[in-house]
Amino acid sequence: MRIVRPAALVLLLPALVLVPAVSSAAAQRKPSAKSMAKSTVQMVPMRTIAGRDQTGGGFGEILDLALDDHRTLYVCDARSADIRKFDDFGTLLGTIGRKDSGSGELDRPVEVEVRGDRVFVRDLGRSRMFVFDLEGRLVSSTPVDEREGRWRKFRALPDGRFVVERETAGETRLELCSAGISPQKTLYRKAVPSNRISAGPLRKDIPLPFAPVVEWDLTPEGLIVAGYSGDYSLEILDPDKGRLAAWTRSFKPFEVTEKDRKDYLAGPGRDLPPAAARTLVFPKTKPAFEKLVVNGRGRIWTFLPSADPKERTVFEAFDADGTFRSRVILEDEWPRTAPVVFFVGGVWMAVAGPDGETSIVRYQITN
Numbered sequence: 001m002r003i004v005r006p007a008a009l010v011l012l013l014p015a016l017v018l019v020p021a022v023s024s025a026a027a028q029r030k031p032s033a034k035s036m037a038k039s040t041v042q043m044v045p046m047r048t049i050a051g052r053d054q055t056g057g058g059f060g061e062i063l064d065l066a067l068d069d070h071r072t073l074y075v076c077d078a079r080s081a082d083i084r085k086f087d088d089f090g091t092l093l094g095t096i097g098r099k100d101s102g103s104g105e106l107d108r109p110v111e112v113e114v115r116g117d118r119v120f121v122r123d124l125g126r127s128r129m130f131v132f133d134l135e136g137r138l139v140s141s142t143p144v145d146e147r148e149g150r151w152r153k154f155r156a157l158p159d160g161r162f163v164v165e166r167e168t169a170g171e172t173r174l175e176l177c178s179a180g181i182s183p184q185k186t187l188y189r190k191a192v193p194s195n196r197i198s199a200g201p202l203r204k205d206i207p208l209p210f211a212p213v214v215e216w217d218l219t220p221e222g223l224i225v226a227g228y229s230g231d232y233s234l235e236i237l238d239p240d241k242g243r244l245a246a247w248t249r250s251f252k253p254f255e256v257t258e259k260d261r262k263d264y265l266a267g268p269g270r271d272l273p274p275a276a277a278r279t280l281v282f283p284k285t286k287p288a289f290e291k292l293v294v295n296g297r298g299r300i301w302t303f304l305p306s307a308d309p310k311e312r313t314v315f316e317a318f319d320a321d322g323t324f325r326s327r328v329i330l331e332d333e334w335p336r337t338a339p340v341v342f343f344v345g346g347v348w349m350a351v352a353g354p355d356g357e358t359s360i361v362r363y364q365i366t367n
Contacts, residue, residue, distance in 0.1 A: 042366050043330075046346070049073075049090040049360040059358045062350040065341040068114040068134070073341070073348055075360060076112040076121070081105075083112055083121060083132075090362070096136040097121065106130065113156040120156060129181055142181055149173060157239060158222045163187065165216065172214040174226060176239050187237050188226045190214050209264045209282050210256055215292035217300075219320050225292065225300050232288035234300070236322055245322045253285035254305050260286075289316075295365070296342035299325070303336060 050058075060079025067073055072093065073086040081099030083106075086092055096119060097106040107125025114120070118139065119132040127146070131139040144151055149166030154177075156162055161184075162177040174188040193211060212230030219225065223244070224237040232249040261282050289302040298320035303313065313330035339350045346364045353359060 043347070043363040044366060045361050046364050047090050047362040049075075049086055049362075050357070059350075059360075062339055062358055062360070063109070064111045065339045065348055065350065065360070066112045066114045066119075067341050067343055067348070069116070071343060072114075072134075073360070074112050074114055074119065075350075076109050076339075078108050078110055078124075081107055081109060081125075083109065083119065086360070090360075094136060096132050097130070111154060113154070113162075115156045115158070115160055118160075120154075120162075122151070122154060144181070148183070153216075155218050157218070161239065163216075163218065163224055163239070165214070174214075174216060174224065174237075187224060187239060187242075188214075188216075188235065190226075190228050192228070192230070209261070209280065210286045211283075212287045215289070215302075217292060217294040219294050219298045220296070221298070221320075223320070225294055227289065227292045227302065229287035229289050232302075234302075234318075234322065236320075247322060249288070249316075249324075251288045251304075253288070255285055256282050291336045293340065294320075294342070296344040296346065301328075303334065 059075070060077050062075060063078050064076040065073065066076075071088045073088075074096075075084045075086065077084065081097065083096040084092065085094050085096065097109065099106060106121065106123050108123060109121050109130075110124045111122040112119065114134075117134050119134065119136075121130045121132065122128075122144065123130060127144045129142045129144055131141070133139055146166075149168040149171075151164060152167050152172075153165040154162050160179045162179070162181060164175045164177050164181070164183075166173045166175060170191055170193070172190050172192050173186050176184045176187050178184055192214060193208075212228065214226060214228055216224060216226040222239065224239065225234065226237060227234040232251050233246070234249070235246040236244045238244055264282075265277060265280075286305040289304050291303040293301050293303075295301060300318040300320070300322075301315045302318075303315045306314065313334045315328050315330070315334075317325040317328055319325060335349075335351070341348050345366075346362060348360055348362050351359055351361045
């Protein structure tokens, strides 16, 4: 999760072709393959929030970031079981929640979203959705129902409803939920291979190596962009109107090497029992992409795997309507699992330094 210097991005002309998805009753169209001219984009670090400087004890385990309408930053720290608020200059404004057993207190918050004057916090330890006002006062607390599938992620739409990712054996679903998190309808579903195993005395979930997954994000206007890394299929969904566009992009898969296998088993949080490690089956090739995000201007970025982990980060950029723009080479590493939140013209990112301390860095994205 290190970023050593300001990241420079070089945009290349596209070399791949968009393929329209199978037609359906929903409106679909083939996105144009027109691209932009070559250009250079830079991610320039503008401000750093060092947790130890701001809070004395430092950040613990940052799992999510969010911004409100005033660009106040909310940092979800699972280890300290709180949500810390910072202004645009990185000044600590206050803390929401704390680790305690009292009503409305947090145990292990894993996600935070802000819409209007409400802060939504999903707490994995308590299996509840907590709602606070912007000053940190508890408004409501609702149990998270996982009988129809485990929650993996939620995001709040501009109108206060939610999109929830649920995972069951062999399937991933995106569901539209009310403001009270009651399921309303299924927006997207995809059959996926079982991509997790449980290991250890606590039955900890560990992702299977290089398993294809569903990745998704929201545009600033509240559209859902969903992609499946098994075949590089992408869809743009309106929560009320359904599918607006769908397409599949051709790709050449990279081979999973022996070094990939060793690096995976040595990765953090993958302390498998010896018997499980010996029986772990690696696929022959890597998925089409590793991560999908939507930036502050509504552009879709799909981060591609590489043949060599030391190679520069590469992602492909699409307009919000699915138009392919370019392939982008990032001079420095973009940590795939780092929590980020975009705003117009930039991004906040949780970054681990060489000393192991985590900071929050504000980058400006410039042409």
